[in-house]
Amino acid sequence: MSKKLLLKDAHIEGIRYFDVYRKQGGYDAVEKALKMTPDAITEEVKISGLRGRGGAGFPTGMKWSFLAKPEGVARYLVVNADESEPGTFKDRYLMEFLPHLLIEGMIISSFALGANTAYIYIRGEYSWIPDILEAAIEEAKKAGFLGKNILGTGYDLEIYVQLGAGAYICGEETALLESLEGKRGNPRLKPPFPAVKGLWECPTVVNNVETIAAVVPIINITGAEYAKIGVGRSTGTKLISACGNINKPGVYEIDMTISVEEFIYSDEYCGGIPNGKKLKACIPGGSSVPIVPANLLLKTINGEPRIMNYESLADGGFATGTMMGSGGFIVLDEDQSVVKHTLSLAHFYMHESCGQCTPCREGTGWMWRILTKIANGTGTMADIDLLWDVQRKIEGNTICPLGDAAAWPVAAAIRHFRDEFEWYIDNPESQTRNYGLANYA
Ligand code: L3W
Numbered sequence: 001m002s003k004k005l006l007l008k009d010a011h012i013e014g015i016r017y018f019d020v021y022r023k024q025g026g027y028d029a030v031e032k033a034l035k036m037t038p039d040a041i042t043e044e045v046k047i048s049g050l051r052g053r054g055g056a057g058f059p060t061g062m063k064w065s066f067l068a069k070p071e072g073v074a075r076y077l078v079v080n081a082d083e084s085e086p087g088t089f090k091d092r093y094l095m096e097f098l099p100h101l102l103i104e105g106m107i108i109s110s111f112a113l114g115a116n117t118a119y120i121y122i123r124g125e126y127s128w129i130p131d132i133l134e135a136a137i138e139e140a141k142k143a144g145f146l147g148k149n150i151l152g153t154g155y156d157l158e159i160y161v162q163l164g165a166g167a168y169i170c171g172e173e174t175a176l177l178e179s180l181e182g183k184r185g186n187p188r189l190k191p192p193f194p195a196v197k198g199l200w201e202c203p204t205v206v207n208n209v210e211t212i213a214a215v216v217p218i219i220n221i222t223g224a225e226y227a228k229i230g231v232g233r234s235t236g237t238k239l240i241s242a243c244g245n246i247n248k249p250g251v252y253e254i255d256m257t258i259s260v261e262e263f264i265y266s267d268e269y270c271g272g273i274p275n276g277k278k279l280k281a282c283i284p285g286g287s288s289v290p291i292v293p294a295n296l297l298l299k300t301i302n303g304e305p306r307i308m309n310y311e312s313l314a315d316g317g318f319a320t321g322t323m324m325g326s327g328g329f330i331v332l333d334e335d336q337s338v339v340k341h342t343l344s345l346a347h348f349y350m351h352e353s354c355g356q357c358t359p360c361r362e363g364t365g366w367m368w369r370i371l372t373k374i375a376n377g378t379g380t381m382a383d384i385d386l387l388w389d390v391q392r393k394i395e396g397n398t399i400c401p402l403g404d405a406a407a408w409p410v411a412a413a414i415r416h417f418r419d420e421f422e423w424y425i426d427n428p429e430s431q432t433r434n435y436g437l438a439n440y441a
Contacts, residue, residue: 001268003229005217005237006210007253010097016132018139021100027145029219033108034153041112045215047223049235054080054171054208055286055326057310060215066195067113068203076204077110077118078180078194079212082164082171084123085286086348087328090239091209093251095122095129098213099136103159105212107145108219110157113205118159120209121176124166133161168352172400173206175354186356187400208326210239230256234309238327240269244282245333247271256309260284261298263308264331277333281416284313285325287345288405290412291338292322318412338420342413343371349406360403363394367410374421377428384421388414 014020021027033041046061067075079102083091095102102120110118122129137159140146148156162180164170170179174188177199198204214236218226227235234256243249246264248271254263263269264279273279279294300306301316314321332341350364370387373379391407391414398404414421 002253002255002258003237004253005221005226005229006094006098006101006213006239007251010093016097016099016136018100018136018143021098022143025220026100027104027140027143029216030104030107030145031151033111033219034151034155038112038114041108041219044218044223045112048214048218048226049223049230049233050211050214050218050226051233051235051310052208053210053214053238053327055085055288057324060207060211063195063207064109064113064205066193067205068196069114070203074117074200074202075113075115076199076202077106077113077115077212078173078176078199078204078206079106079118079120079209080171080173080176080206081120081122081126081129081209082168082176083126083209083326084168084171084352085288085326085328086345087243087283087330088241088286088326089243090241090251090327092126092129093241094209094213094239095126096132099133100140101213101216102133102209103136103140103146105215106159107140107150107157108215109205109207109212111155115205116156116158118157119180119199120159120161121170121180122161122163123171124164127163130161130163137161167354168348169354169400169402172402175400176206177204184354186354187402189399231307231309232311234311234324238308238324240308240327240329242270242329242331244329244331245273245277245336246331247274254308256307258308259298259305260308260313261305263329270329270331273331273333277335279331280334280336281332281338283322283328283330283332283409284308285323286328287330287348288401288408289323289325290318290321290408291332291341291416292320292412293416296320296416297322318408319415322412337375338413338417339371339375339424342409343368343375345409346371346406349402353402353406357398357400357403359394359397360406363390363403364406366390367394367406371410374424377424379421379425381422381425383425384414384418 051057170185175185179185346368355361391410395407
């Protein structure tokens with residue numbers, strides 16, 4: 001049984017509301033944190049080993065300590081709730097059911113960073129979430145935890161909720177800042193990082209919803225205790241949104257010591273694959289991370305069980321490993337077609353490219369067109385090599401990681417499932433069928 005830190009009270013009726021949340025010890029961490037110094041809070045976060053939960057896994061305490069502090073210049077905390085990565089829906093769960101956990105984390109984090117204004121930027125499709133958050137903000141304000149002179153400490157904080165317009169690119173932190181400033185969400189060149197020049201050119205920390213929520217248990221139990229959960233540099237707990245061919249799709253909190261096999265097959269988590277089907281492949285970290293076939297998913301290159309954590313999932317690099325990413329865990333059974341799945345993702349990235357960088361703007365459409373040909377049964381063997389070439393020319397050649405995110409799924413699909421691509425080409429009638437495990441026999 002994994003330890004629960006974020007979702008421990010998620011089952012309690014009415015936990016969305018202040019009184020119920022407070023009764024469970026909610027906002028105790030704020031009371032504790034406001035008696036600490038901002039540097040001491042940052043130190044606890046550093047000791048905890050917390051890493052960014054949006055996908056990159058960058059150490060949170062380190063990011064906070066990079067925040068520039070020029071005299072007389074405002075600093076901001078921006079919560080990235082533009083959760084748009086296909087397969088990822090854990091932040092939605094947190095905001096919908098535990099809005100006060102996020103707000104509590106934001107108060108502590110803003111105090112640590114010296115920010116008096118904080119924003120939550122939410123993806124446009126989560127249209128019902130702002131009302132939930134704004135109601136929670138009002139409740140927190142009424143109780144003296146937000147607004148002017150919080151708990152009589154002299155610290156002021158306002159939190160604003162901003163709904164995006166439904167663009168995946170606005171989850172990229174600098175595109176998000178552009179959008180928050182009222183402009184088109186085109187990513188900025190980095191450096192300067194937002195920690196130095198962010199919102200309205202002021203020092204800004206941008207963190208994922210889950211990252212900020214995790215600050216609450218860190219303050220409650222201490223960074224040292226948080227660091228004891230998990231293994232190596234994968235400390236604490238991680239939310240995984242599981243979907244695809246599993247019996248129990250949903251959001252699970254895991255400590256990062258359980259095996260991938262246990263996560264897929266045990267009743268505590270995904271509950272196995274429906275109808276006794278075999279596992280074909282998995283994308284464990286959201287659509288951008290490499291797809292891995294079942295044999296490489298369950299074992300590391302040394303034949304040890306693969307563990308649900310940053311290091312183990314990446315074991316062997318992209319040749320044999322994948323990434324923890326945002327924790328969007330997509331399972332494909334033996335009946336699924338990797339070619340068609342990759343085609344569907346290629347369409348997504350083509351549609352979501354902001355168009356600023358030529359390799360991404362042109363390459364995503366080019367990959368989609370080649371994949372369409374192959375899936376239609378009108379492709380040639382040369383198309384597979386062309387597809388490989390196109391994805392290689394996108395990766396690393398764009399301002400933001402959307403280009404990489406579009407290239408990696410294609411690269412991994414060809415690397416691990418080339419025979420399936422060839423089967424679609426050799427069998428022109430195949431557009432009406434999927435290439436399942438049976439074809440491996
Ligand atoms: C100050 C430095 N700050 C790095 C900060 C930087 C950012 C963070 C991580 O992409 C990935 C992407 C998606 N001074 C700094 C510094 N920072 N050096 O650290 O930076 P980076 O560049 O490693 O990543 P990123 O640009 O934030 C995020 C992948 O996550 N992903 C995401 C999917 C989308 C969702 C979603 O919809 N919710 O999660 C999944 O894998 O592909 O590679 O804050 O400023 N010297």
